[in-house]
Amino acid sequence: MNFVKEAARDVNVVLDVDVCVLGGSCTGVFAAVRAARLGAKVAIVEKQNSFGGMATAGLVNIWHSIFDTEFKEQIIGGLTVEVMESMKARGAVAIDEANASAYYRFNSEELKVELDKLVLEHNITPLLNTFVCNVSIDDDNNIEAVFVENKSGRQAVKAKVFVDATGDGDVAKIAGFPMRDSIHPLPPTTCAKIQGINKIDELNIGAFINEHGNEVGLRKDTGWHGVIPTSEDVRMYAMTHVFDMVATDGLSLSKAEMEGRIQIQSYMDLVRKYYPDYPISLLTLASSIGLRDSRRSIANYSLTDDDVLWGKQFDDAIANGSYRVDVHNEENGGFEFKYLDGTTHIISSEGSTKGRWRDPIDKDPTFYQIPYRTMVRDDFGNLIVAGRAICVDDLAFGAVRVMVNLNQVGEAAGVAAVLACQEGKDVSKIDVRNLRKTLAKGGSIVVN
Ligand SMILES: Cc1cc2nc3c(=O)[nH]c(=O)nc-3n(C[C@H](O)[C@H](O)[C@H](O)COP(=O)(O)OP(=O)(O)OC[C@H]3O[C@@H](n4cnc5c(N)ncnc54)[C@H](O)[C@@H]3O)c2cc1C
Incomplete structure (x- = not known):
């Protein structure tokens, strides 16, 4: 290996807060807001120029059902509903009532502004365009400060409790929190907003890419596209x-960013070639490739595949979910869905097949839960992991990873961080009954 030594230096502490949230997707922003609502002094650090993560920078504009699998009992509330209600007033959200594939379809650009306003209204200190790159650990294995880089140079942010909502668990990894790489990582997708393709009546874009993609080097694949409210074309x-x-x-990610964009241009060029009379236009490319999966933390408990598929309930549950297990094949991009009612649905470029993963039972579970212990470790006193880096097994991850679930995880992280400060305890030692009570008081739906 070839090394150079970086000189040691004193770094200016730019902020000293109660709770510092790293990563500003809805997971992160919702953690920050819930902490601020309990009176904490909060900062949030985000590497992009806006908040929202995959829901904005990644253009992923679908949040799934807030009801159980039978669409009867509402199991998700809190900031997910609050934010969508606020956006509804501008026509920026459409709702599909009883649909396993979508509930809220929203305008990502409007969500950016909504999140800006939430951060400002709650006096949360924002550091946008700022990358977290290192941590300082004290003798008790607590994070004393995180080091960030932005236009001001290198700075430190001190906090009593840190929430890692970076998706990849960057902070946890640097801090030495045990992590593991996903065994079968779900492949990423670059998203785009395209005008005009849906005006070509006879065109099924998925089937079309599979028929002609080899002309431009695209593999057979499976994907989806979704409506943006009030944007007909x-x-x-x-x-x-x-x-x-x-x-x-870093290098692999850089190449993937470029390949993702080229893929979009390639299939658009094919549409232009076969449908020359239809004008189509590339309006927006995601400002970062849509990463589904990378590394996950090893916390006090790993949510198992059975916990999800059999709807296990937990005393320390902080989130409820009904989204199916949804695994993208790492080689051919097809989807495999597993539902809580025992059925399966496999969709690939070759077609779709339905089956069962278990025999029928008298009463199917209608939702699953995420316990708080998937976010903390006894030997890390002041770090809470939120977002897709929480500790879950691979199939369980396929269900848990969607945003209506992770939004709740973020809210729980924010509340737990404040309780740890108030109770003067390690984050893994807080009173979880109090956590759940405080979550419910703040609008979250806490079941059992
Ligand atoms: C193409 C695609 C389609 C999907 N479809 C859906 C869907 O329809 N519905 C759904 O609910 N889910 C969907 N998902 C899954 C879902 O979007 C993600 O699992 C979820 O957004 C993960 O949330 P997160 O908060 O953990 O991470 P992210 O949303 O990725 O947020 C992490 C944030 O941290 C920031 N960050 C990362 N590293 C650093 C750093 N070192 N310093 C500072 N900031 C940092 C990032 O910029 C980002 O804002 C999809 C995912 C992809 C990729």
């Missing part, structure tokens, strides 16, 4: 995957 397309990349490797 514009859709959000998530049609292809970038295979064989490593999300936490």
Whole structure:
């Protein structure tokens, strides 16, 4: 290996807060807001120029059902509903009532502004365009400060409790929190908003890419596209995957970013070739490739595949979910769905097949839960992991990873961080009954 030594230096502490949230997706922003609502002094650090993570920078504009699998009992509330209600007033949200594939379809750009306003209204200190790159650990294995880089140079942020909502668990990894790489990583997708494709009546874009993609080097694949409210001729397309990349490797990620964009231009060029009379236009490319999966933390408990598929309930549950297990094949991009009612649905470029993963039972579970212990470790006193880096097994991850679930995880992280400060305890030692009570008081739906 070839090394150079970086000189040691004193770094200016730019902020000293109660709770510092790293990563500003809805997971992160919701953690920050819930902490601020309990009176904490909060900062949030985000590497992009806006908040929202995959829901904004990644253009992923669908949040799934807030009801159980039978669409009868509401199991998700809190900031997910609050934010969508606020956006509804501007026509920026459409709702599909009883649909396993979508509930809220929203305008990502409006969500950016909504999140800006939430951060400002709650006096949360924002550091946008700021990358977290290191941590300082004290003798008790607590994080004393995180080091960030932005236009001001290198700075430190001190906090009593840190929430890692970076998706990849960057902070946890640097801090030495045990992590593991996903065994079969779900491949990423670059999303785009494209105008005009949906005006070509006879065109099924998925089937079309599979028929002609080889002309431009695209593999057979499976994807989806979705409506953007009140934009009749514009859709959000998530049609292809970038295979064989490593999300936490800088060079691999850089190449994947470019390949994802080229894939979009390639299938658009095919549409132009076969449908020359229809004008189509590339309106927006995601400002970062849509990473589904990379590394996950090893916390006090790993949510198992059975916990999800059999709807296990937990005393320390902080989130409820009804989204199916949804695994994207790492080689051919097809989807495999497993439902809580025992059925399966496999969709690939070759077609779709339905089956069962278990025999029928008298009463199917209608939702699953995420316990608080998937976010903390006894030997890390002041770090809470939120977002897709929480500790879950691979199939369980396929269900838990969607945003209506992770939004709740974020809210729980924010409340737990404040309780740890108030109770003067390690984050893994807080009173979880109090956590659940405080979550419910703040609008979350806490079941059992
Ligand atoms: C193409 C695609 C389609 C999907 N479809 C859906 C769907 O329809 N519905 C759904 O609910 N879910 C969907 N998902 C899954 C879902 O979007 C993600 O699992 C979820 O957004 C993960 O949330 P997160 O908060 O953990 O991470 P992210 O949303 O990725 O947020 C992490 C944030 O941290 C920031 N960050 C990362 N590293 C650093 C750093 N070192 N310093 C500072 N900031 C940092 C990032 O910029 C980002 O804002 C999809 C995912 C993809 C990729």
